[in-house]
Amino acid sequence: MSAEAATGLTVSMKRVCHSYGSKENPKQVLHDIDFDLMPGEVAILTGPSGSGKTTLLTLIGALRSVQEGEAVVLGRRLRELTRAQLVRLRREIGFIFQAHNLFESLTARENVNMAIELTNCDVHERDRRCEAILTRLGLSDRIGYKPNSLSGGERQRVAIARALANRPKLVLADEPTAALDKLSGREVVDILKTLALEEQSSVLIVTHDTRILDLADRIIKLVDGRIVSDTSVKRALLIATSLQRCPIFAQQPIAMLTEFAAFMRRESFDPGEDIIREGEAGDKFYVIESGSVEVLREKTSGDSEVARTTLGPGDFFGEVALLTGAPRNATVIARDRVEAFTLAKEHFHEALQRSKTLEERLRTALYYRS
Ligand SMILES: Nc1ncnc2c1ncn2[C@@H]1O[C@H](COP(=O)(O)OP(=O)(O)OP(=O)(O)O)[C@@H](O)[C@H]1O
Numbered sequence: 388m389s390a391e392a393a394t395g396l397t398v399s400m401k402r403v404c405h406s407y408g409s410k411e412n413p414k415q416v417l418h419d420i421d422f423d424l425m426p427g428e429v430a431i432l433t434g435p436s437g438s439g440k441t442t443l444l445t446l447i448g449a450l451r452s453v454q455e456g457e458a459v460v461l462g463r464r465l466r467e468l469t470r471a472q473l474v475r476l477r478r479e480i481g482f483i484f485q486a487h488n489l490f491e492s493l494t495a496r497e498n499v500n501m502a503i504e505l506t507n508c509d510v511h512e513r514d515r516r517c518e519a520i521l522t523r524l525g526l527s528d529r530i531g532y533k534p535n536s537l538s539g540g541e542r543q544r545v546a547i548a549r550a551l552a553n554r555p556k557l558v559l560a561d562e563p564t565a566a567l568d569k570l571s572g573r574e575v576v577d578i579l580k581t582l583a584l585e586e587q588s589s590v591l592i593v594t595h596d597t598r599i600l601d602l603a604d605r606i607i608k609l610v611d612g613r614i615v616s617d618t619s620v621k622r623a624l625l626i627a628t629s630l631q632r633c634p635i636f637a638q639q640p641i642a643m644l645t646e647f648a649a650f651m652r653r654e655s656f657d658p659g660e661d662i663i664r665e666g667e668a669g670d671k672f673y674v675i676e677s678g679s680v681e682v683l684r685e686k687t688s689g690d691s692e693v694a695r696t697t698l699g700p701g702d703f704f705g706e707v708a709l710l711t712g713a714p715r716n717a718t719v720i721a722r723d724r725v726e727a728f729t730l731a732k733e734h735f736h737e738a739l740q741r742s743k744t745l746e747e748r749l750r751t752a753l754y755y756r757s
């Protein structure tokens with residue numbers, strides 16, 4: 388067994404690159420992808436159209452050859468596999484792709500039946516499993532229908548039933564909820580999540596559907612073929628709910644806050660530690676999660692008097708230098724142990740650009756503060 392296989396990861400990719408086009412004129416669409424997926428994990432892959440999501444999914448699914456880098460899937464190093472071994476590996480993966488490729492001449496039951504392995508399973512057992520999964524997907528009264536008598540959403544659910552019939556250890560889904568209404572979309576992701584929990588399967592879902600983000604353990608964002616963020620949802624929700632305690636962020640939708648959260652770091656400071664020093668260049672924005680800080684600012688009157696302000700949980704600081712580009716106008720010292728969420732300058736500006744209202748609120752706060 389290889390070293391990677393022994394780690395127990397379902398998927399492990401290291402420095403994977405991918406290009407389309409000819410050798411003379413390649414167009415690189417994936418750059419240095421480092422990506423792991425653990426058993427039982429449900430991860431969502433998002434990103435703009437053309438960012439490389441489907442390409443990455445098809446590489447993981449062994450539907451495309453790995454050109455550069457290391458990819459280990461279900462314990463097997465993809466580049467070392469023979470054609471026959473690749474076919475076997477693909478059979479172990481549950482694919483839910485945009486084009487669902489159902490057999491038009493077969494009923495829903497037969498389509499699902501096709502996917503169930505012949506081994507370890509008699510005809511009755513296969514039928515029972517087919518019915519159970521189709522029923523679970525809300526298709527109990529459509530079991531005998533052929534795809535051309537089913538709606539788009541129903542076909543999609545048959546395709547999902549087929550992908551899950553073998554209880555695969557890895558499910559790769561490309562926009563599985565696209566043709567579904569809100570309720571059935573959630574139901575599908577619920578089923579995927581249950582599979583992950585019960586079978587310790589790993590599920591990777593490409594989606595733009597923000598309504599299902601909370602069901603995932605991780606959200607990975609691809610932009611221009613690079614992973615720009617890989618966030619634990621638990622952590623993102625923790626940050627987002629903390630941010631909501633801060634008046635500036637209180638009115639932002641939770642989806643927006645979880646996006647900020649992807650860029651935020653959690654930092655701790657010891658009592659008495661300088662967090663910001665007056666006169667230095669500003670590089671970060673801070674939101675206090677717990678503890679308190681003292682803000683010391685020299686009074687403009689010229690006599691060496693110092694204005695002191697205390698800030699606590701939910702308060703923020705550090706935005707002035709980022710908004711004005713001027714050096715820090717105050718020194719901030721931790722009074723006790725402080726946990727804070729920090730947002731680096733470039734992400735702070737990106738966040739502002741995306742949210743006009745947030746920028747206005749910050750500028751207003753800045754106006755009243757100075
Ligand atoms: N078979 C192909 N040959 C050449 N270029 C391709 C091929 N498939 C995809 N591309 C290009 O690679 C880039 C990434 O495509 P990909 O389909 O992975 O994006 P995506 O993130 O899945 O987009 P979408 O959200 O629109 O499905 C795009 O610029 C696309 O035009």
Ligand SMILES: [Mg+2]
Binds near residue numbers: 442561
């Ligand atoms: Mg795609």
